[in-house]
Amino acid sequence: xxTIESDAEKAQLAREILNLENIDAVRKLKQAYRPLPAKxxxxxISKEEVLAGIExxxxxxKAGRKTPAREFLNELREEV
Numbered sequence: 176x177x178t179i180e181s182d183a184e185k186a187q188l189a190r191e192i193l194n195l196e197n198i199d200a201v202r203k204l205k206q207a208y209r210p211l212p213a214k215x216x217x218x219x220i221s222k223e224e225v226l227a228g229i230e231x232x233x234x235x236x237k238a239g240r241k242t243p244a245r246e247f248l249n250e251l252r253e254e255v
Contacts (some may be wrong), residue, residue, distance in 0.1 A: 228254070 193204070
């Protein structure tokens with residue numbers, strides 16, 4: 176089925192569902208119509224970014240960094 180045929184079938188279905196004969200009602204409906212916002216893409220973390228984060232954390236541990244538990248948890252929440 177071509178795009179044109181598909182569009183024509185969609186338009187016919189919309190007319191049948193709405194069953195609107197009044198052109199003013201159709202115009203008002205068209206003005207009020209707001210398409211749904213595009214679906215946001217989920218954030219993707221690459222393998223390199225994950226490994227860099229792990230490497231950074233291990234360097235901090237190796238350097239003997241002492242972080243209070245609450246501060247550490249806050250840092251984890253900010254990164255997620």
